[in-house]
Amino acid sequence: MLKINEHYSGLKESYLFTEIGHRVARFTAEHPERSVIRMGIGDVTLPLCPAVTQAMAGAVAEMGQAATFHGYGPEQGYGFLREKICAYYADMGVTLSPEEVFVSDGAKSDLGNMLDLFAEDNRVLIPDPVYPAYVDTNRMAGRPVLYINATEENRFLPLPDGDTQGDIIYICSPNNPTGAVYDRAGLQKWVDFARERGAVIFFDAAYESFISDPTLPRSIYQIPGAADCAIEFCSLSKTAGFTGTRCGYTVVPAGLVRGGMSLNKMWLRRQTTKFNGVSYVVQRGAEAVFTPEGQTQVRANIDIYRRNAAIITEALTRLGIWHIGGVNSPYIWLKCPGGLSSWDYFDRLLTGAGIVGTPGAGFGNNGEGFFRLTAFSSTDNTRAAMKRLEDMDE
Amino acid sequence: MLKINEHYSGLKESYLFTEIGHRVARFTAEHPERSVIRMGIGDVTLPLCPAVTQAMAGAVAEMGQAATFHGYGPEQGYGFLREKICAYYADMGVTLSPEEVFVSDGAKSDLGNMLDLFAEDNRVLIPDPVYPAYVDTNRMAGRPVLYINATEENRFLPLPDGDTQGDIIYICSPNNPTGAVYDRAGLQKWVDFARERGAVIFFDAAYESFISDPTLPRSIYQIPGAADCAIEFCSLSKTAGFTGTRCGYTVVPAGLVRGGMSLNKMWLRRQTTKFNGVSYVVQRGAEAVFTPEGQTQVRANIDIYRRNAAIITEALTRLGIWHIGGVNSPYIWLKCPGGLSSWDYFDRLLTGAGIVGTPGAGFGNNGEGFFRLTAFSSTDNTRAAMKRLEDMDE
Numbered sequence: 204m205l206k207i208n209e210h211y212s213g214l215k216e217s218y219l220f221t222e223i224g225h226r227v228a229r230f231t232a233e234h235p236e237r238s239v240i241r242m243g244i245g246d247v248t249l250p251l252c253p254a255v256t257q258a259m260a261g262a263v264a265e266m267g268q269a270a271t272f273h274g275y276g277p278e279q280g281y282g283f284l285r286e287k288i289c290a291y292y293a294d295m296g297v298t299l300s301p302e303e304v305f306v307s308d309g310a311k312s313d314l315g316n317m318l319d320l321f322a323e324d325n326r327v328l329i330p331d332p333v334y335p336a337y338v339d340t341n342r343m344a345g346r347p348v349l350y351i352n353a354t355e356e357n358r359f360l361p362l363p364d365g366d367t368q369g370d371i372i373y374i375c376s377p378n379n380p381t382g383a384v385y386d387r388a389g390l391q392k393w394v395d396f397a398r399e400r401g402a403v404i405f406f407d408a409a410y411e412s413f414i415s416d417p418t419l420p421r422s423i424y425q426i427p428g429a430a431d432c433a434i435e436f437c438s439l440s441k442t443a444g445f446t447g448t449r450c451g452y453t454v455v456p457a458g459l460v461r462g463g464m465s466l467n468k469m470w471l472r473r474q475t476t477k478f479n480g481v482s483y484v485v486q487r488g489a490e491a492v493f494t495p496e497g498q499t500q501v502r503a504n505i506d507i508y509r510r511n512a513a514i515i516t517e518a519l520t521r522l523g524i525w526h527i528g529g530v531n532s533p534y535i536w537l538k539c540p541g542g543l544s545s546w547d548y549f550d551r552l553l554t555g556a557g558i559v560g561t562p563g564a565g566f567g568n569n570g571e572g573f574f575r576l577t578a579f580s581s582t583d584n585t586r587a588a589m590k591r592l593e594d595m596d597e
Numbered sequence: 598m599l600k601i602n603e604h605y606s607g608l609k610e611s612y613l614f615t616e617i618g619h620r621v622a623r624f625t626a627e628h629p630e631r632s633v634i635r636m637g638i639g640d641v642t643l644p645l646c647p648a649v650t651q652a653m654a655g656a657v658a659e660m661g662q663a664a665t666f667h668g669y670g671p672e673q674g675y676g677f678l679r680e681k682i683c684a685y686y687a688d689m690g691v692t693l694s695p696e697e698v699f700v701s702d703g704a705k706s707d708l709g710n711m712l713d714l715f716a717e718d719n720r721v722l723i724p725d726p727v728y729p730a731y732v733d734t735n736r737m738a739g740r741p742v743l744y745i746n747a748t749e750e751n752r753f754l755p756l757p758d759g760d761t762q763g764d765i766i767y768i769c770s771p772n773n774p775t776g777a778v779y780d781r782a783g784l785q786k787w788v789d790f791a792r793e794r795g796a797v798i799f800f801d802a803a804y805e806s807f808i809s810d811p812t813l814p815r816s817i818y819q820i821p822g823a824a825d826c827a828i829e830f831c832s833l834s835k836t837a838g839f840t841g842t843r844c845g846y847t848v849v850p851a852g853l854v855r856g857g858m859s860l861n862k863m864w865l866r867r868q869t870t871k872f873n874g875v876s877y878v879v880q881r882g883a884e885a886v887f888t889p890e891g892q893t894q895v896r897a898n899i900d901i902y903r904r905n906a907a908i909i910t911e912a913l914t915r916l917g918i919w920h921i922g923g924v925n926s927p928y929i930w931l932k933c934p935g936g937l938s939s940w941d942y943f944d945r946l947l948t949g950a951g952i953v954g955t956p957g958a959g960f961g962n963n964g965e966g967f968f969r970l971t972a973f974s975s976t977d978n979t980r981a982a983m984k985r986l987e988d989m990d991e
Contacts, residue, residue: 206716206764207715207856209856251661256657260657274641308875325599339870461599462600478702478705484876
């Protein structure tokens with residue numbers, strides 16, 4: 204008799220963005236005259252830069268001619284792109300070989316699929332609050348999830364202590380949703396912990412390009428010992444506006460061995476069996492991101508988002524609202540004024556200022572009483588939203 | 598202590614195409630003057646059709662402008678594409694709603710990932726010979742694999758009998774590697790079998806567009822009862838030359854329920870948690886495949902491959918070599934002449950005629966003594982190869 208994966212029936216409904224949608228729809232139906240500024244979902248708004256669209260247009264033309272047509276490519280990505288990614292890491296002082304880099308359609312896919320390599324009874328350690336997919340992908344496999352508390356007291360950057368347990372450890376830095384960024388000393392503590400226990404760190408570096416402080420690590424491989432214990436997931440979604448274009452990359456170091464098996468070889472086997480590579484056209488676009496011209500252009504876009512973040516943090520500072528993030532991150536995490544709950548503050552911002560943000564409670568228990576704003580709106584909208592916020596609080 | 602997924606250590610090395618590569622490299626090194634015609638790997642050679650490249654070029658331009666930029670799209674694919682796919686099915690007499698269609702980066706991904714929905718102790722029934730990924734994706738989860746024999750006697754189209762068992766049943770029609778195609782009566786037997794047992798059929802329809810005989814089913818949903826027991830995987834790889842462009846679609850009927858759970862809702866949950874959709878640019882290209890102009894153009898390409906297949910089957914018939922496929926399929930499956938083993942015939946074809954094909958033994962035990970040729974070369978190369986084959990056998 205066929206048996207389904209019963210763990211799916213235990214998943215919580217992911218109602219966060221659905222509920223936001225409902226409340227916004229109700230508000231706009233009741234107040235058609237009010238404009239709403241969306242600072243909730245972490246999607247970019249600036250278009251792909253010219254270097255990328257030119258490369259993609261060229262690749263589309265190649266695909267239309269027999270002499271330059273590309274059929275199946277390598278599942279792990281074309282060498283031209285993997286070499287560019289290695290050079291990008293070399294600029295951070297990290298030496299990788301192309302065999303350690305796997306191109307994919309995005310970090311979300313790889314973060315979920317990487318779990319195929321691990322037994323179902325590993326204990327997973329996840330910070331709370333957190334990007335919800337970390338929890339759900341493990342619950343789908345019935346894996347026990349432990350939480351480590353990210354709080355105002357530790358500035359949302361928890362560190363391991365003698366009681367900390369976990370075989371697979373998730374770290375996202377710069378963090379989604381809090382915008383907090385680990386320094387070298389903090390990441391070193393996690394690397395040391397993982398090496399001592401034989402654990403593996405899943406390091407989500409999706410927001411690394413927002414780090415402007417040169418003392419902060421952008422890759423976990425900038426930390427000694429990380430190549431023995433960490434897998435790094437990165438994406439062009441926020442770096443280069445690829446949320447709808449879909450390209451990311453995952454680093455599995457050649458020397459990362461657990462249970463006598465090379466995780467690099469296991470991942471290669473997983474990807475060659477269950478994946479057929481990223482579109483040639485998209486890979487040519489991704490390659491252009493890593494050219495000098497592409498870097499200049501994507502940096503210009505990131506600077507716009509950074510300026511938006513500064514507009515937000517300056518307004519919050521003027522209003523005396525506790526917040527972190529927004530400096531080396533596109534996310535600003537604030538403490539709801541007046542002791543309001545996350546959802547009560549959501550309603551207050553929506554009805555009082557026409558601003559849509561994301562209730563912190565949607566990211567975990569420790570998110571209650573906090574709220575996320577993002578820097579991905581236009582600069583005009585960001586300014587207008589902060590003006591409304593300041594007017595509301597007067 | 599961290600535990601890896603031990604099932605990976607039990608996987609057989611997938612050496613088929615590696616070994617072919619080694620033998621071809623050795624041959625060309627020893628005989629640099631000889632030309633080699635590749636009729637082995639199932640990759641297309643004709644470029645994307647103009648309707649597709651125009652649509653993709655237009656989408657690239659949209660992505661470069663803020664007003665028409667697309668960020669995150671729906672994980673299950675844009676409505677514009679899912680509606681076109683529904684219309685394509687309607688032309689076959691199959692009624693689907695867009696909610697039953699999931700766009701993905703290809704059938705290989707979905708065939709592997711769909712197994713997430715099922716417990717690990719289901720028995721899997723797979724025909725032998727077969728596309729190797731069916732077996733490997735199940736072995737990775739430790740699922741027991743049963744085989745059903747596809748043989749010369751049943752013309753490589755096995756049917757269930759009283760002894761047949763299996764909870765998840767793989768059917769590929771037109772078949773890879775044999776090119777055999779089930780008729781309606783055959784598929785009806787499988788649908789009846791699956792409904793009686795509460796099993797689920799994974800129907801791989803990747804080659805449906807090669808069916809020219811209107812009496813043969815192109816979708817399993819043309820068979821009464823299939824919507825209660827079958828998931829259908831399809832791809833634009835062979836239909837429209839998308840092997841390097843990456844787009845496919847999977848149908849999970851709304852009424853397909855097992856263990857009290859909707860498989861459609863489970864798959865939606867899987868995809869929204871572990872996938873972020875297909876590139877907007879690629880989805881616009883895929884949409885163009887389903888326009889009248891796109892259909893005319895992709896049909897013209899398929900007709901070229903069909904003509905190649907006819908050139909092959911006519912030569913084999915003249916030579917008195919037993920074969921199937923090649924009529925409603927791009928694959929031709931032949932019995933190695935003179936009782937040769939698959940690999941001995943591989944060597945004979947390579948050294949005697951400079952033709953590279955695929956040894957049937959690489960697809961399973963029942964493939965021993967058989968050999969696969971594909972119609973995806975150029976027509977000139979196909980003609981030249983068959984001339985050489987006929988000369989060799991004189």
